[in-house]
Amino acid sequence: MLDASQDGYITEDGRRIGGVVMEMKNITLRFGGVVAIKDISFDIREGEIRAIIGPNGAGKSSMLNVISGFYVPQEGEIWFRGERRPPMKPYEVARQGIARTFQNIALFEGMSVLDNVMTGRLTHMKSGLFQQALWKGKAEEEEVANREVVEHIIDFLEIQHIRKTPVARLPYGLKKRVELARALAAEPKLLLLDEPMAGMNVEEKEDMSRFILDVNDEFGTTIALIEHDMGVVMDLSDRVVVMDYGKKIGDGTPDEVRNNQEVIDAYLGVSHD
Amino acid sequence: MAQTQSGAEGLQSLPALLQRNATRFANRPAYREKEFGIWQCWTWAETEKEIEALALGFINLGVQPGDFVAIIGRNRPYLYWSMVAAQSVGAVPVPLYQDAVAEEMAYVLAHCGARFVVAGDQEQVDKVIEVKEQLPNLEHVIYLDPRGLRKYDHTRLHQYSHIQAQGRAAHDELIGELKRRREKLTYDDTCVMLYTSGTTGKPKGVVLSNRNVIESSKNSAEFDNLTEEENILSYLPMAWVGDFIFSIGQAYWCGFCVNCPESQDTMMTDLREIGPTYFFAPPRVFETQLTNVMIRMEDAGALKYALFHHFLEFAKGGAGEKYGMPRRKRSVLTFKRRMVRAWRYAMGVGFAIETLIENAIRLFFYKLRYGKDARKHFKARDPLGLMIYPEPLKSYFKYRMGDVLIYGPLKDTLGFGRIRVAYTAGEAIGPEIFEFFRSLGINLKQLYGQTEATVFITVQPDGQVRADTVGVPAPDVEVRIDEKGEIYYRSPGVFVEYFKNPESTASTKDAEGWVATGDAGFFEEGTGHLRIIDRAKDVGKMADGSMFAPKYVENKLKFYPDILEAVLFGNGKDYCVAFINIDMTAVGNWAERNNIPYASYQELAGHPQVLDTIQKHVEEVNESVAQDAMLSGCQIHRFVVLHKELDADDGELTRTRKVRRRIIEEKYADIIDALYDGSKTVSTETEVTYEDGRKGSIKATLEIRDAKVVPTGQKMAAE
Numbered sequence: 001m002l003d004a005s006q007d008g009y010i011t012e013d014g015r016r017i018g019g020v021v022m023e024m025k026n027i028t029l030r031f032g033g034v035v036a037i038k039d040i041s042f043d044i045r046e047g048e049i050r051a052i053i054g055p056n057g058a059g060k061s062s063m064l065n066v067i068s069g070f071y072v073p074q075e076g077e078i079w080f081r082g083e084r085r086p087p088m089k090p091y092e093v094a095r096q097g098i099a100r101t102f103q104n105i106a107l108f109e110g111m112s113v114l115d116n117v118m119t120g121r122l123t124h125m126k127s128g129l130f131q132q133a134l135w136k137g138k139a140e141e142e143e144v145a146n147r148e149v150v151e152h153i154i155d156f157l158e159i160q161h162i163r164k165t166p167v168a169r170l171p172y173g174l175k176k177r178v179e180l181a182r183a184l185a186a187e188p189k190l191l192l193l194d195e196p197m198a199g200m201n202v203e204e205k206e207d208m209s210r211f212i213l214d215v216n217d218e219f220g221t222t223i224a225l226i227e228h229d230m231g232v233v234m235d236l237s238d239r240v241v242v243m244d245y246g247k248k249i250g251d252g253t254p255d256e257v258r259n260n261q262e263v264i265d266a267y268l269g270v271s272h273d
Numbered sequence: 274m275a276q277t278q279s280g281a282e283g284l285q286s287l288p289a290l291l292q293r294n295a296t297r298f299a300n301r302p303a304y305r306e307k308e309f310g311i312w313q314c315w316t317w318a319e320t321e322k323e324i325e326a327l328a329l330g331f332i333n334l335g336v337q338p339g340d341f342v343a344i345i346g347r348n349r350p351y352l353y354w355s356m357v358a359a360q361s362v363g364a365v366p367v368p369l370y371q372d373a374v375a376e377e378m379a380y381v382l383a384h385c386g387a388r389f390v391v392a393g394d395q396e397q398v399d400k401v402i403e404v405k406e407q408l409p410n411l412e413h414v415i416y417l418d419p420r421g422l423r424k425y426d427h428t429r430l431h432q433y434s435h436i437q438a439q440g441r442a443a444h445d446e447l448i449g450e451l452k453r454r455r456e457k458l459t460y461d462d463t464c465v466m467l468y469t470s471g472t473t474g475k476p477k478g479v480v481l482s483n484r485n486v487i488e489s490s491k492n493s494a495e496f497d498n499l500t501e502e503e504n505i506l507s508y509l510p511m512a513w514v515g516d517f518i519f520s521i522g523q524a525y526w527c528g529f530c531v532n533c534p535e536s537q538d539t540m541m542t543d544l545r546e547i548g549p550t551y552f553f554a555p556p557r558v559f560e561t562q563l564t565n566v567m568i569r570m571e572d573a574g575a576l577k578y579a580l581f582h583h584f585l586e587f588a589k590g591g592a593g594e595k596y597g598m599p600r601r602k603r604s605v606l607t608f609k610r611r612m613v614r615a616w617r618y619a620m621g622v623g624f625a626i627e628t629l630i631e632n633a634i635r636l637f638f639y640k641l642r643y644g645k646d647a648r649k650h651f652k653a654r655d656p657l658g659l660m661i662y663p664e665p666l667k668s669y670f671k672y673r674m675g676d677v678l679i680y681g682p683l684k685d686t687l688g689f690g691r692i693r694v695a696y697t698a699g700e701a702i703g704p705e706i707f708e709f710f711r712s713l714g715i716n717l718k719q720l721y722g723q724t725e726a727t728v729f730i731t732v733q734p735d736g737q738v739r740a741d742t743v744g745v746p747a748p749d750v751e752v753r754i755d756e757k758g759e760i761y762y763r764s765p766g767v768f769v770e771y772f773k774n775p776e777s778t779a780s781t782k783d784a785e786g787w788v789a790t791g792d793a794g795f796f797e798e799g800t801g802h803l804r805i806i807d808r809a810k811d812v813g814k815m816a817d818g819s820m821f822a823p824k825y826v827e828n829k830l831k832f833y834p835d836i837l838e839a840v841l842f843g844n845g846k847d848y849c850v851a852f853i854n855i856d857m858t859a860v861g862n863w864a865e866r867n868n869i870p871y872a873s874y875q876e877l878a879g880h881p882q883v884l885d886t887i888q889k890h891v892e893e894v895n896e897s898v899a900q901d902a903m904l905s906g907c908q909i910h911r912f913v914v915l916h917k918e919l920d921a922d923d924g925e926l927t928r929t930r931k932v933r934r935r936i937i938e939e940k941y942a943d944i945i946d947a948l949y950d951g952s953k954t955v956s957t958e959t960e961v962t963y964e965d966g967r968k969g970s971i972k973a974t975l976e977i978r979d980a981k982v983v984p985t986g987q988k989m990a991a992e
Contacts, residue, residue, distance in 0.1 A: 015424075151309035152309060154309075160536050161538035163310065214421055217421065217424070218421075218423075
């Protein structure tokens with residue numbers, strides 16, 4: 001690890017938070033003349049729920065895309081599990097153990113829920129095209145093993161009743177849950193959630209919050225999430241990063257952030273000079 | 274004789290039956306549950322081992338004979354095992370309704386003084402923890418699904434599998450104790466305690482002995498020829514006496530297999546996958562299925578639509594009863610029988626193909642003539658080949674071909690493909706619904722029962738099934754009717770007592786063992802079938818002295834698919850008024866088809882067109898009620914469609930969805946007043962309880978409608 005002092009701690013509710021698993025150092029991302037992210041540094045510890053919040057256009061989604069390898073920042077370093085990460089393609093990032101969900105659901109609409117979740121296992125399948133086509137030997141064994149993992153996740157997220165339903169026929173809240181299932185199927189070390197609760201009603205939000213907490217608790221998955229609903233963020237997360245106009249204006253526990261003057265200004269809309 | 278016989282075999286308790294099944298049916302399936310997308314199966318031998326491990330774990334935990342073990346959760350094999358394990362160690366299982374809110378649960382747990390609770394998941398554990406202050410006797414909580422419970426304080430909380438593991442580890446030292454306790458169980462020891470849902474007041478704990486449960490199971494199993502070959506799907510609340518008798522009593526007596534669904538939402542898919550041979554459901558389940566079938570048929574193509582209605586019409590005319598019913602006894606498949614079966618099926622297939630081709634050709638010409646309207650004009654027709662046969666043979670072939678084309682596939686889709694016996698009870702079933710299922714060749718029957726009777730009071734024997742009666746007295750049950758019309762019964766299934774409530778016990782059960790049902794009814798002359806009118810205490814008098822029987826009218830209303838619930842008022846008044854709840858699925862579907870936009874239940878319920886439809890239904894009911902000279906005073910003069918669904922969470926219905934009249938009367942007093950004072954609208958505000966226990970309120974202005982009534986005086990004069 002980079003810093004010997006980062007040994008982790010135990011949270012109030014008894015979860016063990018480990019050392020730093022991902023560290024962003026002085027990240028700057030530009031699109032032509034527009035600076036989306038300006039010199040931001042923060043870290044994510046093992047087993048924690050880390051939230052990234054901020055007003056519209058603050059650069060939250062860009063930040064998530066940087067982590068998932070979709071954007072390559074012009075400046076700065078990304079350290080993942082003690083190693084500096086060279087610029088990577090998103091699929092290489094996925095192989096490293098980072099999975100994500102999308103703000104606008106990106107599922108295969110014509111496929112069943114089960115098939116969709118199975119695609120999340122792709123990074124764990126090693127048999128070749130030929131074997132898959134023949135459905136012999138390794139391919140068959142692999143499918144059975146992967147199906148088992150997928151069934152556990154389906155059970156975990158309580159979507160048994162829609163196992164064989166095509167995704168296009170599902171309501172929005174369930175689609176979000178299926179997307180979470182697909183991300184979980186990859187058994188990620190770091191799970192990125194882009195607005196998991198956008199457009200949901202109170203009941204759906206509560207369900208989703210419970211699932212996120214359960215995932216973190218049950219699988220020990222490290223979670224980084226972007227969310228607009230402040231109540232949800234403050235309840236769920238261990239630490240919060242606040243962004244505004246591409247800059248980091250706050251970082252700390254929910255309580256610290258809540259009392260941070262700059263954060264209050266950003267949310268209440270004080271004029272920027 | 275029956276008693277000595279089972280006594281001689283030493284089968285005086287469910288644990289003893291379990292031992293017998295473990296040897297006699299060792300490798301037959303006892304339980305199945307779908308988990309992780311696969312049906313997991315336990316044989317009787319495996320079940321016995323599982324229950325033994327759990328029972329040893331219970332002893333290890335300190336469960337004493339006479340203790341109460343509460344069981345809360347959805348239907349899962351593990352929870353059924355915990356009931357039998359509790360009995361094995363001499364304790365009494367008390368299953369609770371899993372959807373009860375924490376306070377309801379607290380009352381029952383405190384009343385029986387349960388020392389142990391077996392809970393299904395985090396939700397149930399949370400509820401118990403929430404009310405633990407009120408439960409000084411509670412010592413340990415055992416949970417099944419560890420999800421979300423890892424962080425909880427585990428000093429008095431245990432995982433089910435750990436208890437079993439501890440039991441297995443202590444096998445050698447505790448097995449002697451378990452055997453001793455198991456052998457001490459007698460025929461008169463308490464088998465289970467079930468809390469009635471209670472339409473009035475607090476729930477009462479009904480104590481049932483081993484004799485009650487085993488005798489009732491034995492008699493009813495013999496009545497319907499149940500064998501170890503049956504398969505049932507257990508999805509009804511475990512706290513309900515029906516589920517206890519079907520999923521435990523009869524299952525242990527016969528040794529058949531109990532299948533548990535994957536989750537509550539997957540019930541319908543699981544039903545289809547299992548294809549039970551023996552099925553039990555309240556009328557509501559059949560109602561929903563019929564509604565779904567009809568809604569989906571509306572979307573079907575013209576040919577399917579026409580064939581469906583053509584064959585359904587035919588089957589309803591009595592052909593279903595005549596040719597469709599399954600055999601009473603499972604027959605041994607000899608070569609000759611196989612050939613007969615194959616011939617019948619071939620005949621059916623042959624005619625089916627002919628029908629399809631002929632009708633498809635006719636439909637083609639209809640489409641040429643009418644274009645898109647063909648569907649409205651096209652009617653299916655029998656194939657020409659059928660014309661040459663004389664009448665009984667013709668109907669027979671027609672039913673067989675209907676079986677190939679419509680009835681068979683439909684039954685398969687509904688999950689009723691293998692049903693030999695199906696029962697409905699709890700409420701009256703609509704004659705339309707009843708006829709639909711029977712005409713498909715499903716042997717759906719009615720029974721009348723009570724928790725206090727260990728279910729069975731009267732049942733319909735095969736071949737004597739009708740929609741308007743509840744059958745003849747069940748084997749070993751005596752029934753009599755007192756001068757006021759109330760029904761009394763006496764049987765080996767009569768309960769021991771209400772727990773800690775001798776006054777209620779004394780007022781319900783007399784010294785000779787006769788139990789008052791609280792229902793009013795009469796035996797039909799000629800057939801000896803019992804007909805139920807209403808709850809005896811709900812039957813009242815109108816101001817002019819004529820009889821007031823609300824349930825009779827409400828049931829007539831509820832038989833319309835648009836109406837989910839109806840409550841009639843009028844005791845001691847000049848005329849009757851009614852509250853009506855619309856059925857969201859049926860009315861919502863209708864609104865969609867007719868391009869009527871709506872945002873909420875409340876808006877749909879207040880829509881003028883909906884009100885018109887309901888008014889038509891009410892007027893039809895009035896006409897039908899007027900036919901009955903005794904009850905013609907119960908016609909509905911004014912009604913209102915309620916702005917919210919009556920709900921068990923608000924205390925308006927019981928957990929088994931029976932109407933709580935008094936509470937509704939108090940809660941909606943303002944609306945009732947408006948119904949009687951002649952006003953056209955009424956504004957009201959109602960408190961509602963959400964599923965998590967929070968409260969809110971709904972405001973609404975409701976339109977009151979007047980319905981046409983058939984003048985009774987005139988009617989009498991005409992007669």
